[in-house]
Amino acid sequence: MWKQFIKHYLDFSQRERQGIYLLLGIIVCCCVLPHLLPAPAAPDIVAETVFTNTAAAISSPATNQGSPPPLPTLFYFDPNTLPLEGWLSLGVREKTAHTILHYREKGGHFRHREDLAKIYGLSPAQCEALLPYVRISDTVSFASRAERRDARAFAPQPFPHDSAFVYKRKAFALTDINAADSLAWMQLPGIGPSFAGRIVRFRERLGGFYTVNQVAETYGLPDSTFNKIQPFLQLHETSLKKIDLNQADEKTLAAHPYIRFSLAKLIIRYRNSHGPFAQTADLRQLVVINDSVYQKIANYLTITPKP
Structure with a gap:
């Protein structure tokens, strides 16, 4: 009976044996091929890092992209010595800062802080904000x-010379x-x-x-x-030629080289708020007009007495 049982379940036909052989061959190939083929390349760490950083940037809050630029830091400065970085810190555009440096390299000097208004590229509002912080050192x-130059030029020569060849300065x-x-x-x-x-x-x-x-x-x-x-x-x-403080309009005041637009605007605003000037010294009430500024412009200002 056991022989019949074994023969019934373990006796295969030729087609079944071929199928078994084929299945065994596939199994053997699947086990052997991984050891024969080269190992897969390591993952690209750089590419993965770039992808990670890009994904983090995309997922970051949008408010960071729209944050306003930092406000300029105002500090006391001398326009005759301030370097490029200092002008940029004050909020001056780089092109305008280079214009100032070029002006100094050509021999230009700021003798008074109002000279800052002569620089092309500085807006009246920006100039008005910077004026209180200007500190020009004594020169x-x-x-x-x-x-000293004349003393060096006409100092006695330490060697004898023929007077016929002495240079005579033009009178x-x-x-x-x-x-x-x-x-x-x-x-x-x-x-x-x-x-x-x-x-x-x-x-x-x-x-x-x-x-x-x-x-x-x-x-x-x-x-x-x-x-x-x-x-x-x-x-x-x-x-x-003097300007009447109580009669001049903003355009007339701004045309004067020592007053310009920004200061003229402040003078007119003060006059409109406080009434006519009683004396030119009343200009000292404006914050931007210190003693040196007042001494310069006072010579060109007057107040016509009322009849």
Whole structure:
């Protein structure tokens, strides 16, 4: 009976045996092939890291992308020495900061903090915000520098020389800075038609000079050129054209080189709020007008008494 049982269940036909052989062959191949084929490459860690960082950036809150830029930090500064990084920290555009540095490299100086308004690219509002923080250090006067220059130029020579070859300095006539026209200015050393025209136009816009050093404030005039002509400059009369504080409008005040638009706007606003000025000294009530600013502009201001 057992033989019949074994024969019934373990006796296969030829087709069944072929199927069993094929199945065994497939099983053997599946077990052996993984050991014969090369190992798979390690995952790309860099690509995975980039993917992870990108996914994190995408999933980050959108409010971070729209955050406003940091506000400028205001601090006391000297415009004659402040580096590029300092101007940028004050909120000045990089292009405007380079313009200021280029102006200084060409020999330009800020003698008064209101000179900051002359810089192209600074808006009136930005200039008004920076003015209270300007601190210009005291510098050597032009007169003392000119005296040292002349002392070196005409110092006795330590070696004998033939007087026939001694250079004779050209004699220049003294020039009245409030009366000289362009031709008279052109007779001075280093002054051509361009500088002569600028000096005359600057004098007319001011309403006249009240000191010789004001000539040095002419736009583009190098300090070296002013030092050359200063010994030949004199001031005979100081008849200045003055502006009535209670009658002038904003445009008239802004046209003056020492006042400009930002200060003119503040003066008009103060006059509208407090009424007519009783005296020019009332301008000291404005925060931006300190002693040095007042001394400069007071010479060109007046108040017409009421009839």
